[in-house]
Amino acid sequence: MIKNAWILGAVWMLGATGCNFPSFDPENQVTSVRILATRTDKPYATPGDTVNLDVLAFDGRAEKAHPMRVFWIPTVCTDPPEGAPYECYPAFAGAFPRGEDLTPRLKEGMSFSFDVPEDVLGMPGPPGPGSAPFYKTLVVFHMACTGHVEYVGARGRGPQAVPFGCFDAERKELGPEAFMFAFSRVFVFPVLLPNSNPAIDHLTFDGKTVDPSEGITMAPCAMPEIDQCPAKPLDISVPEGSHEPDPSYRTEDGEMGKERILVDYYVTGGQVSSTRLLYDPESGKVGSTAGDLRAPLAAGEETLFAIVRDNRGGITWLEIPFHVR
């Protein structure tokens, strides 16, 4: 008893003395215009390849006065210094005029294709430290906007500031809930290195396999706060075959490692665990990978996203209806 009192007192003191970190809405709560993932059919490419990309974008706004549109910058940025996408931004200043609707100059749609230039590799430079092979980075930029796109430059916010904005018909700039600017990278090697997008076997909810077309059904939570709502396990199965070797990675023992594979969950309503590691580069398949899903407080039709990524640009996803009845 005395011990318990002592511990409770110490808990109180620790709470009183701990640093105060604020809480924000979780990242995996989709309540705005979002690009969640962009998949390329060739994460590792070679010169001359045709690369196809498709995007998983979703408009999570409650009110959708204007529809979300996805635009692609038609020019692919080649080999920016240190592979940093923002190093491509200065080139946009000469390509796009300020204060002009760029929509006609951009490619609109959920997919994009381009050919890797034959001469993209140039002459290999001196090898850097570590075991990375010679390669070049190509960067594809795209954006989701509920209006039209204009070039705005850095506006004094630093070299990494997004140089485009989304504007409505009155040329009023829309906020982050209506605009998102994204990039996707493709790595080009002299010879093709095996690297495929991971596959998904199935998704399980509450121990049962989910039919992607039927989705998940839960009753609304009756508790006043969603944190108090009961959680049910959500898990995803990725086959062992997707766990590819990673020649660049060396384990602590000096052996060649494998990819790191993880899953990110997003939901438009309710609450879901965010990231779960599925395969570790050194120890392989992770034993316990299940996350939690909580129903929202109100009934409605929601959406659950499970995006599986590996650390070499491989991506795949599931988009599941989430019925709250």
Place this chain on the structure above:
Amino acid sequence: MARLPRFVIERKDLVGGIRRLVGSKPRALAMRASCPPRTLATLTDPPLRRGAAVVFLLASLAPRDALAQAPDEPPAASDAAAPAPVIVPPRLKADPGVKYPEQALKERFFEEVTVDLILEINSSGAVRRATVEAPRGHGFDEAAVAAAEKLVFEPARRNDKNIPARIKFRYVFVPPPPKLTGRVEHQTAGSPIAPASITVRTADGAEHTTQTAADGSWALENVTVGPTHITVTAPGYEPQSADEELTPGEETNVVLRLLPRKAPEEKDAASEDEPPVQEIVVRGERPPREVTKRTLKREEIALIPGTNGDALRSLQNLPGVARPPPFGGQLIVRGSAPQDTTTYVDGTPVPIVYHFGGLSSVVPTEALDKINFYPSNYSAVYGRGMGGMVDVGIRDPKKDGRLHGMAQLDLIDARLLVEGTIPKTGVTFLIAGRRSWFDGWLGPVLTAAGAGVSTAPRYYDYQVMLQKDFGQRASLRLLFFGSDDGLEIFNENPNAGATSFTGIGTHTSFWRLQARYEHKLTDSTELKVTAAVGQDSVDVGFGALGFTTTELPISGRAEVSQKVMRSVRANVGIDMIYSPYDLHLRLPRPRPPGVPAGGPEDVPLETTQSGNRLFGGLYTEWEFMPWQGMRVVPGLRLDYASSTQSWDLSPRLNLRQELTSGSPRTALKAGAGIFYQPPGPLETDPVFGQEGLKSNRSVHYDVGFEQEFGPRVELSVNAFYKQLDRLVSDGAGNVGAGSVYGTEWLLRYKSDERFFGWIAYTLSRSERRPEPSEPSARSPYDQTHVLTTIASYNLGRGYRLGARFRLVSGNPYTPTTRGAYDATTGSFQAATASPPNGARLPFFHQLDVRFDKTWTFTSWKLSAYIDIQNIYNHQNPEGITYNYDYTQSSYVSGLPILPSLGLRGEL
């Protein structure tokens, strides 16, 4: 032709000597004339040797008809027929005396000087003209002439007629002896102790004794110049001693505070308000060759609110030291990065000075003798650092033959200290140790709180010392000390993230076995040798990543200090570190801002190295005292670093001018010097670092003054400028640059029986430019305003109340907005403003309060305290945090109200 008359002159001078001058080879007659009467009254040495003197010598320079002639000389042959006239020489009637000239004292000229004069004395006995035969300079000639013109003689006579005369007159100026004064006080109450017996052993081995007056004061005059040992004993008190260097013509004032030796009957009645006793010297910005000391007593350090009585944490309250973040055990000195400030224990470098999180020092306050803290412009004795420097001195064991002990317990740790003398050996010892115990309660607390992680932090340190004195001139000391910090954080849900994060484990430890030998070879030559061996280990692991380093440093330092002449001392020394090491690192590849994660290169980098590092330094430093109150200390240091395979030459100069010789003291000071710092091990690593690096460089400039206002209040003001260049920049070599400039103010009330406190204010600016093509920007360690006020008041009956208030500019930060979304990895990039650190958090302010209560028992003493940080619970912003896409931000606040309790017993 005039002939020398022969006279017999009898004269009793001021010091009572009777001299007889006969013939043409006169002897010198010394007369003390320079010292004030009260000084003369206590002279014990022969006046001919000690006193500035007047010597006079008669000569036959008057016209022939007025020439005085000696009566005891046979007349010349040509005068044999005439009756010999009776000639009586002039006789000194009044002599106001002469002083050793002030000019010579100011110029630190302390030689014995003789000035010969030709005096023309008229028939009424007045000196009509005084002419110096051979000028001596330093104000001696002017002083001699001025004094001679005031002499009054009984005129020379031929037969019964007064006649003019011309004589030779000699002044011998002997430098005035130093004066030693002092006061004996009760250790804490400050009340005078009388009677107390003072024994002074001077450089010539003589012992002088005296007693204190009713007000505790005492004085000794005519003591010998040079190192002096003072011992005070008083009935009912512990004896106390001190060492001082006495300078001619200067008064040295020594205040000694005695600790009551409690008899049983006294203890019940003893005041319960006696704080701990020993003193620790904290010297701010004072090079070791400096003249004066700035002292904080240990009782002050132990009572500063918000520090838990930790001496090294008290440094963070001095001007020039920025406020570290909470749980940040860092010394940010004059805008320099923490790693630019080097730390030593008695001259031996140590890798850390605080246990993790800055909770406490690796050397407990109870074992400290002094902390030498140099914000900049430190002596050529020290190198390989371009920021500040801290040298922690561990005190000698008590030598009174008794056993002493101390035990302390608070919420963080428990500590123990035992010291005394090993019987029949003359060897004294000190054993101390400390271990944290909050790992005993924090783990269950975190588990009960459902924190998801459990921690097991713990630290301990230890010190063992043996010391043997060989007479008064030599001592040998062996010191074994070390520290060990361990922290493990276990993640109870290791897969709840992007990695299989199972936890973090860190283990940092070091130990040193140090031998120190000090020998005063002669009165003017001192030798000090320190050597140490040890081990430094760091083991940090997080998942499959981490690093492990082990070093076995062998360090040595030797210095010879030679007094070349009275106003010149030379110091020559060498210091060296040879350090074999093993290193293994497996860390993520460094990623510049704006470079996204993922991709073929986003794999850990790994390196395993074994080798050795060698750092050697040669230095010389000279102390000149060209005139009174002036000290000029030029120094030169030559360093070699094997990691860069290069030599660095560091000239340095420190100046100090005391404008007054007594209290209230006024002093001006200035310094300039070049400081080099070799790149760190990671910066020169072939995988993680760069090749071809040179040492970072900094040029320090510092000017200031010190002004006392009465015996307790002192103001110290400094202005400083640091020019930084050749800074190692990531991937770009030694292209970085920067500057730090500012001013520091310290207004301090020195402690008395009731109160101590100070106000410290620093105004500064610290800038860096990583590469020439980039703009200069605020450094992350820039804090424009740092104001610290401390006050502690003794309420009586064992109660004491103290407070510390701090008002500090917020730390700089770089505003961040939403950048592009990496649709491959699923993360937003941060768009950081340029230049960095362009914004600043709001002002930090915090009030800490400490309350102490002491009970004194028959044979021991018990103290309890509560130290409450941030008593009005201000939510100070310590950082800024963003949501996932950087569209929302909020401050992260620091420590709210934080009480800490402690108990301490002393034997």
